[in-house]
Amino acid sequence: MNTDTIAAIATAMSPSGIGIIRISGEEAFSVIDKIYRAKNGKKVLSDQGSHTVHYGFLYDGDEIIDEVMVLIMRAPNTYTREDTIEIDCHGGVLVMKRILETVLKNGARPAEPGEFTKRAFLNGRIDLSQAESVIDIIQSKNDFALKSSIDQLRGALKEKIKNIRAKIIHELAFIESALDDPEHISIDGYDKRLKDEIEDILDEIEKLIVSSENGCILKEGISTVIVGKPNAGKSSLLNVLVGQERAIVTDIAGTTRDILEEQINLNGITLNIVDTAGIRDTDDVVEKIGVDKAKACVDKADLIIYVVDSSTNLDINDMNIIEMLEQRNVIILLNKSDLPKRTTEKEIRNYFSNKIISVSAKDRTGIEELEETVKEMFFQGELKFNDEVFITNIRHKNALLCAKNSLEMVMQSILDKMPEDFYSIDLMSAYEELGGIIGESVDDDLVHEIFSKFCIGK
Numbered sequence: 001m002n003t004d005t006i007a008a009i010a011t012a013m014s015p016s017g018i019g020i021i022r023i024s025g026e027e028a029f030s031v032i033d034k035i036y037r038a039k040n041g042k043k044v045l046s047d048q049g050s051h052t053v054h055y056g057f058l059y060d061g062d063e064i065i066d067e068v069m070v071l072i073m074r075a076p077n078t079y080t081r082e083d084t085i086e087i088d089c090h091g092g093v094l095v096m097k098r099i100l101e102t103v104l105k106n107g108a109r110p111a112e113p114g115e116f117t118k119r120a121f122l123n124g125r126i127d128l129s130q131a132e133s134v135i136d137i138i139q140s141k142n143d144f145a146l147k148s149s150i151d152q153l154r155g156a157l158k159e160k161i162k163n164i165r166a167k168i169i170h171e172l173a174f175i176e177s178a179l180d181d182p183e184h185i186s187i188d189g190y191d192k193r194l195k196d197e198i199e200d201i202l203d204e205i206e207k208l209i210v211s212s213e214n215g216c217i218l219k220e221g222i223s224t225v226i227v228g229k230p231n232a233g234k235s236s237l238l239n240v241l242v243g244q245e246r247a248i249v250t251d252i253a254g255t256t257r258d259i260l261e262e263q264i265n266l267n268g269i270t271l272n273i274v275d276t277a278g279i280r281d282t283d284d285v286v287e288k289i290g291v292d293k294a295k296a297c298v299d300k301a302d303l304i305i306y307v308v309d310s311s312t313n314l315d316i317n318d319m320n321i322i323e324m325l326e327q328r329n330v331i332i333l334l335n336k337s338d339l340p341k342r343t344t345e346k347e348i349r350n351y352f353s354n355k356i357i358s359v360s361a362k363d364r365t366g367i368e369e370l371e372e373t374v375k376e377m378f379f380q381g382e383l384k385f386n387d388e389v390f391i392t393n394i395r396h397k398n399a400l401l402c403a404k405n406s407l408e409m410v411m412q413s414i415l416d417k418m419p420e421d422f423y424s425i426d427l428m429s430a431y432e433e434l435g436g437i438i439g440e441s442v443d444d445d446l447v448h449e450i451f452s453k454f455c456i457g458k
Contacts, residue, residue, distance in 0.1 A: 005031060006119075007103045008111035009096050010457035016091035021099050022457060023085040024078070024116055027107050032085045034106045035059055036070060045085075050074035058087065060102045066095050080116055081123035114454025118447070121439060128439025128450070129157045132393055135454055136219065141263070141270040145218045148390045156389050157396070160208065161438050167201055168431045175420050175427075191414045194423065198407050198414075205404050208391050212400075215392035217302075217378055221263065221270030225297045227325075228307035229317040233335040236361035237307055238262065238275040266371050269378070271303075295324065303374065304330045308348065310358070311339035322351045331373055332356045338363050395450075399433045406430035 005025030011018070023031055029046040036045055038056040045054060051073055058065045069088040078084040089099055104110060112118075114135075121131045133152035140146035151157075171194060178185040226234045241264050260275040274297050298304060304325060308318065332352055334345060338360040345356050355373045359366030391397050406429040413422045435441035 005108045006111035006115055007031075007100060007108035008116075008457040009100055010086070011091065011096075013093055013096070015093060019089050019091040019096040019099075021087040021089065021096065021103060022111075022116065023087075023103060023108055024080045024082045024111075024119065025108070026083065028083040028085045029072070031103055031107045032070065032072070032087075035102055036068075045070060045072055048072060050077065058089070058099055058102065060098070060105075065098050065102060066090055068099075076123075079125070080119040081125050082119060111456060112451075113456050114451035114458060117454060117458055118451040121447075121451075126153075127155075127158050128442065128447075129161070129393075129396065129437055130155060131439070132395075132450060133157075134458065136392060138455070138458070141221060142218070142265050144269065145392070148215065148218050148392060151389070152392075157391075158438050160204070160389050161434050164201055164204055165431055165434050167197065168427055168434075171197060172424055172427050172431065175424050179421060187420060190420070191417070195411065195414050198410055202404060202407050202411075205400055205407070208389065209397060209400050209404065211389065212391035212397040215390035217269075218390055219392040221272045222374070222378060223300065223302040224271045224273045224305060225301040225303075226273065226275050226305045226307060227298060227321060228335075229309070229315070229321065232307045232309040233361045234275055234307045235260075237305070237333065237335065237359070238273065240361050240364055240367060241266065241271075241273065266374060269371075269374060271374070274301075298324060298328070302329060303377070304328050305370075306330050306332045307335050308332060308343055309336055310334040310341050310343045311336040313342050314347065325352075329377060330354045331370065331377070333366070333370070334358045335361055337365065396437050399436045403430040403433040406433065 003026055005023065005027040007021060007023045010020040010022040033044055033046050035058050036054075036056055037059055038054065043054065043056070048054065052071075054070045054072070056068065056070065058068050066089045071086040071088070073084045073086075075082050075084075087099060087103075089095055117126075117131050117134050120126050121128060130153050133149045136149035137146065137153065140149055174185075174190075175187075178187045178190070226238060228234050238260065242262050262273050262275070264271050264273055306321065306325060308314075330352065332348055332354055334341075334343065334348070334356060337358045345358070348356055355377075357366050357369050357373065359370065391400065406426045409426040410423050410430075413426065432441045436446075439447070
């Protein structure tokens with residue numbers, strides 16, 4: 001890997017109270033000594049102790065650029081395990097750019113996207129799953145996703161994978177030893193013991209694979225579509241969930257002609273929510289396009305919220321919607337509960353066994369029950385992290401599926417009473433697939449692809 005000194009602006013390129021320029025590498029202290037001067041002009045940062053903060057000024061030649069605080073950290077006790085400098089300056093875009101230009105002029109080069117974290121991985125400070133969790137933390141959309149990513153950064157997934165790999169390598173070592181020294185190491189009855197061990201490992205892997213369904217929802221959110229006939233209160237509901245007037249609401253049926261997409265945080269769960277045109281038979285060309293889009297959205301949704309106007313009777317449009325929603329994840333909202341009821345829960349029960357909630361978008365009632373219902377539908381009640389690990393990365397899931405397949409082939413070899421060296425081939429394949437998750441058996445191209453998705457400065 002490159003050992004040259006890199007630098008980048010680590011904070012957002014927008015006006016703010018503070019900006020941070022990060023430097024890492026063998027020449028980090030040499031670079032800062034050329035441009036930093038203490039207030040009294042005597043302090044040299046390369047002579048100071050690690051993990052200390054120093055007040056002074058940054059210079060480009062004889063010109064003062066900014067008043068700064070400089071944090072110095074010596075290898076190996078740094079994020080990258082290299083000498084690291086962080087310059088805290090005023091958060092103006094121009095001043096941050098000027099400082100970075102001065103740093104680069106004095107011996108550093110611009111960091112590539114994710115290069116600081118890449119160096120942390122290559123220098124052994126974190127494994128690949130922990131490195132990937134860094135970008136997940138930055139991109140977290142809700143509290144659950146953030147908690148899951150932090151647990152992964154702390155090594156929860158790494159420990160799970162290392163424990164499974166340790167069991168596999170133990171069996172590989174036993175088989176190799178037995179084949180090399182059959183006089184002293186007996187394999188009588190080994191196939192039964194190995195079968196029991198593989199079953200336990202497969203159970204652990206299967207739990208991780210199953211967790212990926214919840215993990216995907218945690219990370220990406222639930223694809224949700226609001227449907228109903230015109231004037232049922234869909235747009236009013238969206239405005240309540242979003243917390244602001246995002247959709248135009250009138251008493252005129254068919255106001256919403258196109259889909260409106262919003263991302264909301266519903267009690268810690270992200271909903272990627274789509275408000276659709278009211279579904280009805282219409283001769284209006286524009287409205288018909290909106291209805292067709294609504295139907296297409298329903299086909300792709302993880303969750304459908306069917307808004308029923310409880311102040312009116314069910315009609316042919318409701319019947320068409322009900323038929324469209326068969327065998328789908330649906331929550332039925334009996335809206336306008338503040339008005340006299342004409343459609344009751346008992347009547348809806350003739351068509352749905354799904355959860356039915358009485359709400360009033362006008363009075364903002366029933367929303368908490370909706371939140372709890374969504375959580376129960378997708379997470380079987382309260383989300384509990386404790387020691388549970390959620391797979392949120394498709395690369396990890398694919399590696400687990402490949403490892404599972406290899407271990408199932410070991411099981412088949414045992415059932416077919418194949419020679420023990422057949423077991424080794426598939427055991428090693430599973431071991432390497434799992435190693436790919438934590439970065440112990442990955443090629444350079446994959447590493448480059450992963451870190452190229454990071455922002456510059458991280």
